[in-house]
Amino acid sequence: MTATTQHAPPAALPATAPASAHRTRKAARRRRLGACGALMAPFFALLVTVFLIPVGTAVYLSFHSDDHPGLGFGNARTVFVGVRSYTAVLTDPTFLSGLGTVALYCLIYIPLMVLGSLALALLLDSGVVRLRASAQLGLFLPHAVPGIIAALIWLYLYTPGISPVIELFAKADITIDFLGLHTVLPSIVNIALWSNLGYNMVVFYAALQAVPREVIEAAVVDGAGPVRTALQVKTPLVRASIVTVAMFTLVWGLQLFTEPMLLSQSSPMINSRFSPSMYIYDAAFTRNNYSLAAAASVVLLLFTIALSYGVTRWTSRLDRAEEASR
Amino acid sequence: MPGRQSRRSVLAAMAALPLAGAVSACGKGASTASGTGGTTRITFWSALRGSQEVVDEFNRTHDRIQVDFQQIPSGNQGGYAKLSNAARAGNAPDVATIEYPQVPGFAIDGVARDITDMVGDTLKAKLLPQALGLTTFQGRTYSVPLDVEPMVMHYRTDLFDQYGLQVPRTWDEFAELAHTVRRKAPKRRLVLFPTDGAMQFAAYSWQAGAQWFDTSEGAWNVSLADAPTRRVAAYWQKLVDDDVVFMNGVESRQSDAQIANGLVLTRLSGAWDAGAQMRAQPGLKGKWRIAPLPQWDEGRPYVGTHGGSTFAVTKDSSHPEAAMEFIEWQVSHPDALRARLSSGASSQYPAVPGLVPVDRKAFDASYYGGQDIYTLFDEEAHKIRDGWVWGPRMTATGKVMQDGFARVSGGQGTLIGSVRAAQDGTMPDLKALGLSTTQRSS
Numbered sequence: 008m009t010a011t012t013q014h015a016p017p018a019a020l021p022a023t024a025p026a027s028a029h030r031t032r033k034a035a036r037r038r039r040l041g042a043c044g045a046l047m048a049p050f051f052a053l054l055v056t057v058f059l060i061p062v063g064t065a066v067y068l069s070f071h072s073d074d075h076p077g078l079g080f081g082n083a084r085t086v087f088v089g090v091r092s093y094t095a096v097l098t099d100p101t102f103l104s105g106l107g108t109v110a111l112y113c114l115i116y117i118p119l120m121v122l123g124s125l126a127l128a129l130l131l132d133s134g135v136v137r138l139r140a141s142a143q144l145g146l147f148l149p150h151a152v153p154g155i156i157a158a159l160i161w162l163y164l165y166t167p168g169i170s171p172v173i174e175l176f177a178k179a180d181i182t183i184d185f186l187g188l189h190t191v192l193p194s195i196v197n198i199a200l201w202s203n204l205g206y207n208m209v210v211f212y213a214a215l216q217a218v219p220r221e222v223i224e225a226a227v228v229d230g231a232g233p234v235r236t237a238l239q240v241k242t243p244l245v246r247a248s249i250v251t252v253a254m255f256t257l258v259w260g261l262q263l264f265t266e267p268m269l270l271s272q273s274s275p276m277i278n279s280r281f282s283p284s285m286y287i288y289d290a291a292f293t294r295n296n297y298s299l300a301a302a303a304s305v306v307l308l309l310f311t312i313a314l315s316y317g318v319t320r321w322t323s324r325l326d327r328a329e330e331a332s333r
Numbered sequence: 334m335p336g337r338q339s340r341r342s343v344l345a346a347m348a349a350l351p352l353a354g355a356v357s358a359c360g361k362g363a364s365t366a367s368g369t370g371g372t373t374r375i376t377f378w379s380a381l382r383g384s385q386e387v388v389d390e391f392n393r394t395h396d397r398i399q400v401d402f403q404q405i406p407s408g409n410q411g412g413y414a415k416l417s418n419a420a421r422a423g424n425a426p427d428v429a430t431i432e433y434p435q436v437p438g439f440a441i442d443g444v445a446r447d448i449t450d451m452v453g454d455t456l457k458a459k460l461l462p463q464a465l466g467l468t469t470f471q472g473r474t475y476s477v478p479l480d481v482e483p484m485v486m487h488y489r490t491d492l493f494d495q496y497g498l499q500v501p502r503t504w505d506e507f508a509e510l511a512h513t514v515r516r517k518a519p520k521r522r523l524v525l526f527p528t529d530g531a532m533q534f535a536a537y538s539w540q541a542g543a544q545w546f547d548t549s550e551g552a553w554n555v556s557l558a559d560a561p562t563r564r565v566a567a568y569w570q571k572l573v574d575d576d577v578v579f580m581n582g583v584e585s586r587q588s589d590a591q592i593a594n595g596l597v598l599t600r601l602s603g604a605w606d607a608g609a610q611m612r613a614q615p616g617l618k619g620k621w622r623i624a625p626l627p628q629w630d631e632g633r634p635y636v637g638t639h640g641g642s643t644f645a646v647t648k649d650s651s652h653p654e655a656a657m658e659f660i661e662w663q664v665s666h667p668d669a670l671r672a673r674l675s676s677g678a679s680s681q682y683p684a685v686p687g688l689v690p691v692d693r694k695a696f697d698a699s700y701y702g703g704q705d706i707y708t709l710f711d712e713e714a715h716k717i718r719d720g721w722v723w724g725p726r727m728t729a730t731g732k733v734m735q736d737g738f739a740r741v742s743g744g745q746g747t748l749i750g751s752v753r754a755a756q757d758g759t760m761p762d763l764k765a766l767g768l769s770t771t772q773r774s775s
Contacts (some may be wrong), residue, residue, distance in 0.1 A: 075767045078548050079441040079725065080470055092765045099761035100754070101733060188615070188743035275528055275582060275739035279732050280758075290762075294729045295417050295442055299765040 062207050062308070068301035069093065079156045092302035101280040101304060106310070108192070109282050113260040120256050121249060124204050128211030129237040143212070146205035154202060158269040161198045186274035195266045203259075207252050214248040215241055250322045254315055261311050264288070281308045373655040374396050375427035377442070378416065380407040381642060383676035384430075387663055390672035395662075398655045400428075401775075408432055409728065420444040420649060427650040428660060431476055432642050433467045434532065434727035440475040441725050441766070445645035449474045451657045459665055464684040465718040468643050470548055470722070472749040476645035476693040478684035479664050481714035482603030483626075484639045486534045487610065489598050492521070498598075500624045504568060507627040509579040514598060524599045525591065526584035528567055529736040531731030531755070532639060533601065534748075537569075538562040539637030539721050541629055546722040552769035556750060557756040561775070566749040573741065573748070580742040590614070601626065603639035604710045608680035611700045618700045625713055641684070667691045682710045691759060726762050733758035 073083035165185040264284035271277035291300035388402040464481040541561035737751020
């Protein structure tokens with residue numbers, strides 16, 4: 008913004024300016040564009056290599072497949088098959104149930120995550136907690152543990168026979184099965200919460216630091232208690248962060264893979280097509296059905312884009328409605 | 334691309350066999366023909382125990398062909414993924430080991446070569462026809478069976494004596510017995526219904542006359558929930574509902590403990606399991622015996638199979654004749670079997686029944702109180718119902734079914750529901766592969 012305003016006046020000069028000045032201006036613009044290009048190039052290079060090319064390949068693969076006429080024992084050729092793989096994916100009950108599973112997972116996980124990390128951030132911001140720095144570090148630390156290690160730790164805590172937690176409960180005569188039919192999803196939510204709560208808390212905490220102190224002081228002077236200040240003054244002011252966190256959590260949640268993949272070794276309740284990402288993995292690497300896997304990936308991508316778009320539209324409409332009501 | 338060989342270069346290499354020395358200098362791929370003395374080198378992958386011993390024996394007794402062996406993980410532990418990926422990359426071994434249920438899948442994927450014209454009449458005559466039938470589709474053969482494993486009933490003779498139980502001969506007697514065991518010994522159960530046992534369930538259905546996959550009309554007709562399967566599912570559902578059988582994974586510590594502590598009185602599994610049991614539970618020596626699997630109709634006895642492996646020549650192999658010679662020796666020569674058995678106790682039933690005397694001689698029957706188990710296996714193997722066809726994506730079909738079984742053990746759904754779910758989860762796969770399919774579901 009500032010750059011444009013600074014350079015705007017010379018550009019507005021009348022065309023009768025000397026030719027030399029014109030050249031300098033042109034050179035300056037070229038330099039500016041050059042610098043701009045140089046700075047943006049790494050981003051575009053990465054965008055192309057790690058996003059556009061893979062997506063393009065997936066789209067291509069999803070429309071092509073080996074042609075297996077009859078029983079399929081003859082020689083196969085790769086041909087264009089139209090939407091055959093898409094029809095297969097969308098009529099596959101195991102894929103649809105995977106979508107249902109992540110939808111349920113997101114319904115449990117996102118509210119818990121957003122509310123939990125926001126509450127922690129408000130608590131830290133209110134100054135009630137002593138040793139704020141160490142509390143923050145302690146909460147953030149699990150995020151530094153890679154997802155696969157986290158899943159391994161929890162796998163150990165969840166597996167009957169080796170888990171000290173289950174043993175402890177057993178001593179109190181409580182049988183608990185973390186990997187049972189109805190408990191396995193909450194168990195996965197728990198792992199994700201443990202890993203990401205601290206990170207999102209830091210995001211909220213940073214946003215809260217930016218809330219002008221005079222606003223809060225004014226609220227206090229007006230007689231708002233600490234709870235009221237937190238809920239009715241601070242929270243509305245960090246709305247943008249809440250939306251961002253919810254969005255990122257949603258996108259991550261839809262790609263659920265590591266935790267169930269690892270837990271599936273210990274629980275028959277997690278099958279090889281538990282989530283869409285696991286379905287894709289299974290389709291490609293155990294069923295050798297690459298075009299099916301590609302079609303499922305594209306469907307998942309579109310589903311994710313549609314949901315995030317929906318969330319953005321919904322929140323911006325809420326914003327507008329709120330402004331209108333003021 | 335050094336180290337890789339495209340299909341075309343393999344073909345070129347075949348055409349230029351006399352110049353093999355020169356060609357092999359261009360790239361080291363699936364196999365290399367070394368120029369020295371006309372020795373052909375082929376590669377062989379297997380997860381089977383005793384394969385190294387077999388290969389050593391082959392290399393000792395053969396000059397013209399030499400085999401490089403690589404031990405790989407068993408199929409579902411990554412062995413099949415390794416084979417598929419290698420075939421995709423064009424560096425599959427010359428000879429691969431594939432279990433029966435996966436043969437159609439690897440044949441469709443173009444990993445296993447059509448070897449119909451290479452399986453000689455002498456070998457064909459030696460093989461149990463039902464075994465060869467499982468690797469042959471529309472008259473084309475894709476692999477050669479090593480062993481074929483009729484399902485039998487292993488039982489605890491000491492506990493049967495202790496409770497005064499009779500060995501059941503029919504499934505009705507078996508169900509009755511399950512209730513008796515529950516009554517007489519509330520902590521014990523007659524048998525385990527394995528939640529990870531789609532292959533066991535397939536064997537039960539096969540015995541009852543089911544035809545999950547049928548290729549006779551030029552398309553894959555899928556009917557997992559046909560009448561015989563519904564009968565089998567209803568039978569086991571009743572036993573599960575009455576709480577007279579255990580229901581958990583068989584490949585689990587829980588199941589090991591049930592066997593070690595004598596909580597389970599019978600095991601229904603392939604003939605091979607007799608040897609596996611000896612290695613896993615040496616302490617139970619003398620307590621187990623083996624009987625035929627219970628029958629639906631004693632007048633017309635049938636069994637299905639559970640387990641067994643086959644050898645395929647891969648499409649990428651540049652020495653299919655040499656590979657075939659090695660396979661034929663491996664499945665039919667007594668020296669090969671002796672070498673395999675030297676690696677430890679095994680109770681496999683050979684797909685070449687002529688080798689049974691070799692197996693019987695090598696097998697230490699003292700674990701089974703001196704019972705002549707091979708005579709029993711021989712009788713049972715000839716009862717294998719002919720005409721069963723495994724599906725094009727059997728691992729995946731089985732996994733979906735097992736997911737359902739696991740839910741049943743958690744109190745949700747039914748066995749027949751799991752079977753139907755497996756069919757519903759299989760059809761999209763087959764359609765996406767472009768296979769002609771029809772389905773009958775009821």
